[in-house]
Amino acid sequence: MWEKFLAFLGLIEEDDEYEDEEDLRGSDWEERKRRVFQPAIGKAAVILVRGQTAVERKDELLEALRMGQMVILDLRAVDLEPGQGLLDFVCGAVYSTQGKVIRVAPGVFLATPHSRLLETWEERMTETEPAPGGEEEGACEA
Known part of the structure; x- marks a missing residue:
């Protein structure tokens, strides 16, 4: 020195x-x-969960969202009440991380932990085209 x-x-x-x-x-x-x-090289960035497994493993889904992973929930084979309860649980978890839950198809939802991970591309409709019947834009907005 x-x-x-x-x-x-x-x-x-x-x-x-x-x-x-x-x-x-x-x-x-x-x-x-x-x-x-x-x-x-790490874990998968997107987790797909189908049916009753989604309801049974909701704590693991919460942990995956906290770790920054996206989750696709396929609730088509789940009864309405437990499916809605799980969706409400996931929406609350996503809200706490400032993320979003988007309905991809009837009964299928994409949960992202951070809204910056999701980019939305919308198709603009002209006035002459009929609007699709009853489709909603998102499941819950955080």
Whole structure:
């Protein structure tokens, strides 16, 4: 440290060993950048849950949403009351993470933990086209 200070003042010449250390720091930096920007291989980004399994594993669905994973709920084979209860539960969990739940098809819903993960593309209708009957835009908005 003292030698660096004296070299900075110009009182002594700087040793070459410091240059080698700086070169190593540069290569370490490149390695760090490569590791940070390389996508990690992890769990699936989207989880598909069908039928009664969705109702039975709702706590695991909540944890997946907290971990940033999207969940597709297929509730077509579930009775109305338990299915609505699960959908309400998921909507509450998604609301807490500022996400959205979108109805993809009758009985099929996509839950995203963060609204920035979901991009909506809408088809614009002209005045002469008949409006689709009774379709709603989303299941619940968070």
